[in-house]
Structure formats: C-alpha cells, structure tokens
Amino acid sequence: MVSPIRISIDAMGGDFGPSVVVPGCAIARERYPDSSYLFFGDEALIRPLLEQHPELAAVSEVQHTDVAVRMDDKPSQALRHGRRRSSMWMALDAVKSGRADLTVSAGNTGALMAMSKLCLRMMPGVERPALAAIWPTLRGEGIVLDVGATIGSDAEQLIGFAVMGEAMARALLGIERPTVGLLNIGVEEVKGLEYIRAAGQILRDGSIPIDYYGFIEGDDIGKGTVDVVVCEGFTGNIALKTAEGTAKQIAQYLREGMRRSLLSRLGFLFAKAAFDTLREKMDPRKSNGGVFLGLGGMVIKSHGGTDAEGYAAAVSLGYHLSRNNLMEKIAEGLGHYNRDGADAGQETTEVVNS
C-alpha cells in the first residue's frame, strides 16, 4: 500500500489560468487515481471548472487568493506583490509545510525561480538550483540541465548539476547507472572553457560515483549519446531554444512541401503513420515540464502556453518523479558528493562570493 501523491497547483499560472490547469489536472487524475490536488487561486473561476470534473473534485481542495503573479512580472515585482499571498507562493508554501509532495506552476519562469528559492530554500549542499529539461532523443529521452535557471557557472556548480541530473535520470528513466556528459565544443586544443575542463577533470577522477562519459558536443544531445547533459544555464537555454526552433522550421518546410500538389497531399495521407510518429516524438506537450532541481521541495514548471494535455504531462512528470523518490535520490547523490571532498570547494566559493 503506497501513500498517495499530493500535488499543489498554482491555478492562476500560465497564459490561460484555471481553464487549462483544471482540465489538465483532470487528465492527470484519471491516469493516477492515487493523486490528490490542492488548488490555489481565484475560487470563483476554479470551482465551476472543478464541477465539470467530479472525480477530480472529489480529491481536490481549493484555497482562495485574489493575488496572481502575472506572466510579465519581473521576479522582483512578483516578490513584492506576490510574496505570501499569490497563488504561486501559496502553492510553493504547501510543499514547504508538508501539505503537498510537489507543486506545479505554468507561471513565469523567473518569478517561479525567485519565489521557489525564497520559499523553499536550497537543499543542503546545493549552491545553485538548475532547471532541467527533458529532451527527446534517438535513444528515448535525455535530461539537459541547466536550461536557464541561472547564467554563468563554475566547476563546482557544474558538478552539482551533474549529481542532481544523474539522480533525476534514475528517478525519471529508471536507469540504474545513467551516463553523464559535459556539453563542450570541439575546437582543437582549446577544448572549451576553463571551468568545464576543471569539472571534467573532477568527474573523470572517479571520486564521485557517477558514470561520466566525457565531453559531448551539441549534436550529441539529440543523438542521445548520454542520459544527462550538463551545461551552464545560458548555454543550455540557447541549445534548447535552438533545437525547438529547428524542429518548428522543419515542420514548416514539410507543411509547405505537402501543400504543393494533390499528389503530395495524397502521399501525406498514406504516410500519415510516419508523420504521427514524428509528431508524437517531437510533440512539445509530451515532454512539457521543466524541473527545478536543488530546492528544498519539488517544483515543476509547465510551459505557459500549453493546453490541458500539456499541463497533464507536467503534472504526470511531477507525479512520476515523486513516486520514484526524486528528492531522496538527489539528497543521496549530494551526500556522496559532499562527503567526497566538495565541502572544501564550497567554502572556497563562498569566500569568493563574499
């Protein structure tokens, strides 16, 4: 008999608020009968939607607040107006106080990051949180982090990302020994930036119990050369957005080509299975949901513009990670890491930062 997974929901987050969030949770609830929901936001909007989904309503609570973080709020604005009283903050606080196992928000990334850090604090031994993305690859799925929680990094922080990403791969992909690579470029001799080389050296020396593959290049991400791709947040965000742009671009070329003649349209119908495969593999709704790693609680970030199906994917991701003890796995990984000499490194960094 396993305990249910309790999910706190920032119902006002995202471009469409409760009208996407509630139906999204209804889909997730169907998938996971042992999930329960705690909605934060405008009760007058949430209640009528819940009534349309009685099975969801039966396992849901609603806590009203008038305050919502806007999609264009800067993190500082969000903190000023939304601290303690916004749906985003209250959803995070439910995790902090133990009323929920994880929270899901489609609200703006910067605000969610800032509030998460303030409300949930960092996990012991973590210097910086990371936003981890799930990336469809030719071998299945991979994890790429950081895709933009912070920019700039040093070797110790990259290693922290590696440890957290590896733990997430174990929880998400069910692999016992996920492989980890450092994203770098192949310019001869130079071989990338100093802090990446330094991180590579530490990971290679084997003191951290991670299956370290080595440096990888941009095209290795989609190939699935490793299970976990580690990089600094600026680089990771550029890579993620560039890949999304390329996928859209190719889809557009195909659409244009298909429209060219009656024959191509007919061909399209016949080859529909192939396109369905492609759509399924590349559907951003299937892999909707970034995960903030390194915080004192689990926070799932859904895309702001997603639909109910996409929101359900984000909730499902959170459910799955919670069921597979992501937080415990990270803490365990960090424990190894910190025992193995990272404490000295952290002190150094703190001195540098002060």
Next chain:
Amino acid sequence: MVSPIRISIDAMGGDFGPSVVVPGCAIARERYPDSSYLFFGDEALIRPLLEQHPELAAVSEVQHTDVAVRMDDKPSQALRHGRRRSSMWMALDAVKSGRADLTVSAGNTGALMAMSKLCLRMMPGVERPALAAIWPTLRGEGIVLDVGATIGSDAEQLIGFAVMGEAMARALLGIERPTVGLLNIGVEEVKGLEYIRAAGQILRDGSIPIDYYGFIEGDDIGKGTVDVVVCEGFTGNIALKTAEGTAKQIAQYLREGMRRSLLSRLGFLFAKAAFDTLREKMDPRKSNGGVFLGLGGMVIKSHGGTDAEGYAAAVSLGYHLSRNNLMEKIAEGLGHYNRDGADAGQETTEVVNS
C-alpha cells in the same frame, strides 16, 4: 568586363583530399567560367584527377608539396610541421601574395584558423577573427557568427562580429540594410550576460551604422528573425551543432516512420516533392562552407567530410563573396566602426589583456 576570380585550393584538406576537391572545383568551374584555380598538394594525386576535367585543367595550376596538415593535427602541431610547406599554408600564402583572391580548405578547423591568423594576419581594426556560418531559415538564409573560431568574448569583440557579419550579409544576400541581433536568453531581469548587454547598449545608441534589431533567442535563428545573429564562439558552436543534431534526429524519425508499412512507403513516393523540398532546404551540402572573417584575406572552410557537390558549394560561396567584394565591405564597415569611437574601446581591451 570583370576580372576573373582566382581561387587557391588546399587540395589535401578534408577526409578525402584531391578525390573530392578536384571534382568539386570542376563543378564550380562549370558554374563560373571566369574562375581559375591554383592547387597545392600532391601533384601525383592531383594531375590524374585534373585530366578527367579538361575544362578545369585549362584554368588550373598545380604546385606540388609533400606536406599536408592531418585532420587530427592540433593547431600547434600543424604549425610546427606545416608552416610554409604544407598545402594549407601555401594555399593561404597565395592569397597573401596576391596570386589568389581567396582560398578554400576542407582541412581541420583549428589548424586552418591558426595558420590563417599567422599567415594572413588580422585586418586592421579587428581584434579577433570569427567563423561565420550560413544558416537556412524560414525566410531564406541567415548568417551566424562566431560559431567557434574562438571562445569567450567581450562587448567590443561582439560589435566587431556584428560589423563583419553585416558586411557579409550585404555581400552574400544582396540586402542593403541587413538586420542584426544579439543572441541572448529570456530569463527575466537577468537578461543575459554582462558583455552582451553592454554590446546591446552600444549597438542601440546608433553610432554604428547597423540596423540593430535587439536581443534574439535561440528559436529566432531558424525563424530568420534577423539576417545576422551575433554571439560568442562557444555559444554559436553549441547552437550550430544542436541544430544540426535536431535536423538529423527528425530525418531519422521520418525514415523510421516511412519504413513502418507498405502504405507509408507508397505515401513517401507520392509525397516525394515535399521531401525533396525538405532535403533541399536542409541539405548541409547546399550551405557548406564557413567563412573566416577579420583576416587579411578571404578563407573559406569547407566541411571535412563533404562530397564534390558540397565542396563546390564552398567554392561557389567564396566566388560569390569575392565577386561581391566582401573584403572591401568589411574594411568599409570596420572603418565606420573604428572612426566612431571603438579605438578607445580597443585600447581598454589591450590594457586588460596585458
């Protein structure tokens, strides 16, 4: 009556050497009857190939050398063994001495960069060379630089890239006022790295005669939001490789889908026109050839693993850029830029570096 374009060729560069290089030049020669060729490399390999292409042979000279830079040579090795006597160096030297208008090499990027800097020196007013890539976009073609000539950058160097890339866009795309964007990430408030913000401020203030668009994100590259995407070399290389990886990944999904059933195979035949469109748009051979900008002469880098068609594309690119006075356009752009106060900035950088 225009003067012919004389092209010096590192015949030994690339995975296949003369067996791809010579037929590639034969294709280019057919396209541009007013082009002539100066081959450097193993005469015993080059001559028999030239005999198979009498029209090319009629406008070609061969200069023998036993020495070739290997694809896995480090830049320092290449310089040690290949300076003054390798086919790569000699091809560059032909540009330096005025015997050729440009050089094309499929040799290794690091070695070519190092030799180019040493042999051709930098253009006056340029601090750092950049490798510019031509990127297929939904609006046609764009230019992205730097894609890996160097890593790390400061604001002044980014502006140098912007000026050179804009000049290249005028020469390549025939646009009078190309738009220029700085690659950045959309993390709220943070809005990217300090040197990118600084470069943005200088470009926004209008003292440099460039049509500056503003910051763009990774997905804007493929959209063609701007004609010229400016970024530091590490970031640009990651973006380029990630896009290539994504394109290959999608092609693979489509192939798998197509093989699934007889019906999809039939559909594929009917929809062939659509796939041909896609193939043409994404064909790496069509946009084969990076351009080193900022050197005292024009250097085109072909992919090492390309075929004759791809090599011809690199030669054609060089021909086209030379015909459209790339070097003069860059010098002119840099003249504007340096007159407009960049000298002060350069001095600062030199102080910092010393």
